[in-house]
Amino acid sequence: MTIHSDLLAALIFLGFGIVAITIGSGYGFGSLAALGSGAMPMLVGAGLCVAGVAQLAQTAAARRAGERFVSAFPRAEMRPLLLILASVLAFGLLIDRLGLLPALAALVAISWFAESGGRKREMLAVMACVGVLLVAIFYFGLGIPFRLVSWRF
Amino acid sequence: MDLVSSLVMGLQVAVTPVNLLYCLLGVTLGTAIGVLPGVGPIITISLLLPLTFGLTPEASIIMLAGIFYGAAYGGSTTSILVNLPGEAASAVTCIDGHQMARQGRAGSALAVAALGSFFAGTVGTLIIALAGPPLASIAMRFGAAEYAALVFVALLSTAAMTRGGVVKGIGVALLGMVFGTAGSDVSTGLFRFTFGIPELRDGVEFAVLAVGLFAVAEIIGNIGEPKGDAVSSRNIGRLWPTRDDFKRAWPAVLRGTGLGALLGVLPGAGLAMSSFSAYMVEKSVAKEPERFGQGAVEGVAAPESANNAASQTAFIPTLLLGVPGSPTMALMLGAFMIHGVQPGPRMMSDHPQLFWGLIVSMWLGNLLLVILNLPLIGLWVRLLRVPYHWLYVFVLAFACVGVYTLSSSAFDIYSLVFFGALGYLLKAAGCNPALFILGFILGPMFEENFRRAMALSRGDPMVFLERPISLTLVLIGLAVLLATTTSFVRRGRAKATD
Numbered sequence: 001m002t003i004h005s006d007l008l009a010a011l012i013f014l015g016f017g018i019v020a021i022t023i024g025s026g027y028g029f030g031s032l033a034a035l036g037s038g039a040m041p042m043l044v045g046a047g048l049c050v051a052g053v054a055q056l057a058q059t060a061a062a063r064r065a066g067e068r069f070v071s072a073f074p075r076a077e078m079r080p081l082l083l084i085l086a087s088v089l090a091f092g093l094l095i096d097r098l099g100l101l102p103a104l105a106a107l108v109a110i111s112w113f114a115e116s117g118g119r120k121r122e123m124l125a126v127m128a129c130v131g132v133l134l135v136a137i138f139y140f141g142l143g144i145p146f147r148l149v150s151w152r153f
Numbered sequence: 154m155d156l157v158s159s160l161v162m163g164l165q166v167a168v169t170p171v172n173l174l175y176c177l178l179g180v181t182l183g184t185a186i187g188v189l190p191g192v193g194p195i196i197t198i199s200l201l202l203p204l205t206f207g208l209t210p211e212a213s214i215i216m217l218a219g220i221f222y223g224a225a226y227g228g229s230t231t232s233i234l235v236n237l238p239g240e241a242a243s244a245v246t247c248i249d250g251h252q253m254a255r256q257g258r259a260g261s262a263l264a265v266a267a268l269g270s271f272f273a274g275t276v277g278t279l280i281i282a283l284a285g286p287p288l289a290s291i292a293m294r295f296g297a298a299e300y301a302a303l304v305f306v307a308l309l310s311t312a313a314m315t316r317g318g319v320v321k322g323i324g325v326a327l328l329g330m331v332f333g334t335a336g337s338d339v340s341t342g343l344f345r346f347t348f349g350i351p352e353l354r355d356g357v358e359f360a361v362l363a364v365g366l367f368a369v370a371e372i373i374g375n376i377g378e379p380k381g382d383a384v385s386s387r388n389i390g391r392l393w394p395t396r397d398d399f400k401r402a403w404p405a406v407l408r409g410t411g412l413g414a415l416l417g418v419l420p421g422a423g424l425a426m427s428s429f430s431a432y433m434v435e436k437s438v439a440k441e442p443e444r445f446g447q448g449a450v451e452g453v454a455a456p457e458s459a460n461n462a463a464s465q466t467a468f469i470p471t472l473l474l475g476v477p478g479s480p481t482m483a484l485m486l487g488a489f490m491i492h493g494v495q496p497g498p499r500m501m502s503d504h505p506q507l508f509w510g511l512i513v514s515m516w517l518g519n520l521l522l523v524i525l526n527l528p529l530i531g532l533w534v535r536l537l538r539v540p541y542h543w544l545y546v547f548v549l550a551f552a553c554v555g556v557y558t559l560s561s562s563a564f565d566i567y568s569l570v571f572f573g574a575l576g577y578l579l580k581a582a583g584c585n586p587a588l589f590i591l592g593f594i595l596g597p598m599f600e601e602n603f604r605r606a607m608a609l610s611r612g613d614p615m616v617f618l619e620r621p622i623s624l625t626l627v628l629i630g631l632a633v634l635l636a637t638t639t640s641f642v643r644r645g646r647a648k649a650t651d
Binding site for chain 2: 005006007009012013016017020022023027029032033034035036037039040041044045047048051052054055060072073076077081084085087088089091092093095096099103104107108111112114115117119126129130133134137138142144
């Protein structure tokens with residue numbers, strides 16, 4: 001069974017709806033005259049579950065009608081997805097430990113390969129441009145006290 | 154205070170060198186991103202949100218607003234010259250605008266688009282100034298029940314109008330509302346959905362959420378898509394429209410402005426819908442409808458003035474009721490709240506400098522746009538040569554550094570990864586992440602007013618139906634829901650029986 005976009009939407013709605021109701025019920029619904037902290041999460045969660053079920057019913061009807069579904073996750077998008085998220089994560093891991101410039105270098109080095117066909121030498125040029133521009137804007141322009149390079153582990 | 158003295162005060166705020174500079178910066182950036190396909194006003198405003206903390210509220214709002222309406226201008230340039238709409242709102246301009254360019258009338262098309270937009274922007278600004286005070290006095294009478302009902306209608310009709318189906322629209326808006334409840338509960342002080350993480354006690358940081366959902370997720374989606382190469386600019390021709398073009402364009406500009414101004418106020422309609430409907434109206438009132446698609450100047454004038462008028466009047470519900478009618482406006486509302494300004498009926502009396510300064514700056518910004526756009530067109534078109542490969546790396550780096558400056562904590566960057574992934578999932582599921590933002594912003598507003606209304610009525614839900622304004626709003630919301638779900642059921646049945 002392929003996870004197509006309509007099914008994915010239903011799963012997201014149901015998943016978050018159930019989480020919202022379960023956790024929200026711990027905060028207390030209160031009474032109608034004095035709605036508690038849990039009332040809104042539970043009501044919205046219930047709404048999400050209804051939307052999820054409606055979406056499921058809609059897909060089931062379409063399936064019976066013999067509609068063909070394509071996967072919501074085309075193979076071509078996996079490389080940008082993983083590399084872009086990895087580059088942001090690398091930036092977060094390095095910024096406090098090594099400073100701004102190494103974190104930016106890692107971000108550029110990883111994200112550059114998210115799109116195929118990039119040359120390595122061009123990547124170095126982009127890395128230099130990004131470093132100069134961002135340091136100019138944030139460090140000198142806005143005066144934000146970044147540690148450009150530091151060694152803290 | 155009368156209109157003239159208010160506008161004079163606004164002028165004094167808008168022409169201070171700092172504010173003028175940020176206005177110029179905003180409209181220039183707006184034009185640039187309007188020209189560039191793949192980078193829109195939502196991404197740009199969310200990217201710049203973290204940077205505006207250090208500015209005065211006036212300067213930052215003036216700049217962000219400039220990006221918003223500047224993008225509507227810039228989008229038309231590429232639509233006409235290279236048949237490539239930078240923005241969804243100017244997609245319809247391609248049809249006749251590009252035909253005009255192919256006939257060597259590009260200059261005329263660009264001039265009509267710019268002048269029509271300027272006229273529409275001026276009218277839009279005037280409408281805000283005129284409609285403001287009376288509307289605010291009506292809104293002053295709104296109680297908690299009315300506000301809850303208003304938010305309900307705004308959310309519902311926006312969700313129903315978006316592509317991808319009403320169920321997905323409502324679902325994703327509800328999802329945004331769930332995230333909006335995170336953090337400490339305003340009424341009880343209880344921490345909700347914080348999972349023991351101290352950084353979440355103040356709720357999810359709006360700027361991080363916006364950057365993650367739009368900038369990061371958009372980049373992932375755009376890289377996967379195949380891209381066509383932009384055609385280089387051809388001869389622009391004479392810049393001033395002919396007498397015949399003028400004669401044909403004038404009525405179209407007027408109709409487009411009127412329609413756009415009206416649709417801009419309605420929640421859910423948006424810029425793209427206003428330009429598209431203006432085009433349809435022109436085609437249906439034209440004496441020779443067959444000219445459309447062959448380079449009819451009305452086909453440029455009407456949609457371009459409509460989307461500009463709408464981009465101005467969209468500020469009316471946001472500024473005066475505090476209820477944004479579109480996701481971009483939700484982002485603007487978020488920008489106001491970052492500066493501790495709560496838009497609403499009291500904004501005009503509490504922050505007159507900001508309110509009138511913004512309105513006058515929007516008019517000045519429109520003037521700057523005409524000056525920027527016409528002589529510098531060659532420069533803007535050259536922007537199209539920037540390879541996306543360079544662009545996205547820079548946007549991503551800018552996003553990370555900008556988000557990090559919020560509180561110098563790596564936690565915000567990890568949240569960025571989370572919201573980037575969530576944004577990608579939502580797009581894969583065919584849900585519009587922009588609606589998520591609307592739910593996130595409107596959710597807490599709805600909760601507060603809903604709980605207050607229920608408390609005041611001692612738990613009687615009939616309070617929403619007993620008060621006339623609230624009743625009307627609830628009925629509108631139900632009508633929208635009914636209209637969209639019945640068509641949805643019908644479509645489902647039709648599908649099943651096929």
